[in-house]
Amino acid sequence: MHIKIGTRRSPLAMAQTNYIIGLIKAKHPETEFSLHPIATIADKDRVSEFHQFGIIGVFSTEHEEQLVSREVDIVVHSLKDLPTTLREGLVLAAVPEREDARDVLCGATLDNLKPGAKVGTGSLRRRAQIMSLCPDIEVVPIRGNVGPRLAKIDGEHGLSAVILAQAGLQRLGLAGATTELLDPQLFPHAVGQGALGIEARGDDADVLAILKDIEDPKARAEVDCERAMLHALGAGCSLPVGVCTSWKDGRLVLHAQITSLDGRERIVATEEDTAERAVELGLAAAETLRLRGGVAILESSYRSFGGHFKFLGA
Numbered sequence: 001m002h003i004k005i006g007t008r009r010s011p012l013a014m015a016q017t018n019y020i021i022g023l024i025k026a027k028h029p030e031t032e033f034s035l036h037p038i039a040t041i042a043d044k045d046r047v048s049e050f051h052q053f054g055i056i057g058v059f060s061t062e063h064e065e066q067l068v069s070r071e072v073d074i075v076v077h078s079l080k081d082l083p084t085t086l087r088e089g090l091v092l093a094a095v096p097e098r099e100d101a102r103d104v105l106c107g108a109t110l111d112n113l114k115p116g117a118k119v120g121t122g123s124l125r126r127r128a129q130i131m132s133l134c135p136d137i138e139v140v141p142i143r144g145n146v147g148p149r150l151a152k153i154d155g156e157h158g159l160s161a162v163i164l165a166q167a168g169l170q171r172l173g174l175a176g177a178t179t180e181l182l183d184p185q186l187f188p189h190a191v192g193q194g195a196l197g198i199e200a201r202g203d204d205a206d207v208l209a210i211l212k213d214i215e216d217p218k219a220r221a222e223v224d225c226e227r228a229m230l231h232a233l234g235a236g237c238s239l240p241v242g243v244c245t246s247w248k249d250g251r252l253v254l255h256a257q258i259t260s261l262d263g264r265e266r267i268v269a270t271e272e273d274t275a276e277r278a279v280e281l282g283l284a285a286a287e288t289l290r291l292r293g294g295v296a297i298l299e300s301s302y303r304s305f306g307g308h309f310k311f312l313g314a
């Protein structure tokens with residue numbers, strides 16, 4: 001069996017793709033692979049902030065074309081960057097074991113961020129949540145690969161800290177840069193964060209059978225529930241929706257938070273159910289957030305999209 005893999009060229013995408021090749025080879029040593037690198041919208045447009053792209057898949061649109069045209073057979077995604085609606089004919093074929101899903105600070109820690117300190121992040125969720133915890137700091141929008149983002153700490157932009165995902169740092173061998181793991185109950189992470197997802201064609205039975213062998217049922221239940229919630233809210237990964245999924249006596253517990261962009265308003269919901277009802281659990285959490293006014297906050301975040309080239313308030 002020969003599997004063609006579509007991948008971005010960024011160090012993180014390459015590390016993730018190679019990791020998945022290793023997982024598949026451990027179960028099916030005879031499998032051969034070829035890599036088909038591609039530039040996504042996110043690679044071609046290095047200027048816009050992510051939320052300006054709206055809820056389209058800035059990392060996934062070109063990949064889905066590669067899959068549909070059969071140029072490639074599978075694509076490895078950071079699940080948090082994969083929209084909750086896939087292109088017709090494509091499926092989320094497998095979710096392997098999840099890495100640490102937490103967000104982290106690199107540079108200054110929460111306790112020693114001084115008033116006026118600058119914290120770098122390109123995500124509206126991280127922006128809203130750090131403003132909520134530390135109202136007197138300044139958030140500076142940054143994007144780019146993980147390495148260059150770390151290099152901005154204490155550099156020309158005067159950033160005291162940047163917020164990143166622990167999973168990405170670990171996959172790049174850069175976890176030594178983490179100075180504080182943020183408690184996900186206080187600082188919930190993005191839907192799907194820390195998990196990889198492999199997208200394939202829904203009718204490609206041979207490939208789907210191989211991919212099933214690297215699935216982790218717990219990780220799958222977690223991301224199914226988180227993604228069902230995000231889908232019901234109509235939100236994408238860059239909106240201020242955070243989650244923290246845990247297990248209690250074999251049951252899945254979903255804690256979710258919507259934060260206003262200025263950090264002043266916070267709507268939370270905590271629901272639990274069995275793993276088999278992961279999707280229903282996600283929908284229940286979305287409904288609770290809606291009843292508590294969370295959707296109104298998201299709608300006002302959407303309105304701040306509208307083609308502006310600066311963050312609201314930045």
Ligand SMILES: NCc1[nH]cc(CCC(=O)O)c1CC(=O)O
Nearest residue numbers: 078080164165167168193194195
């Ligand atoms: N949006 C970029 C992105 N996509 C996935 C990760 C990290 C790895 C993961 O969450 O699985 C990152 C970098 C970051 O947010 O720090």
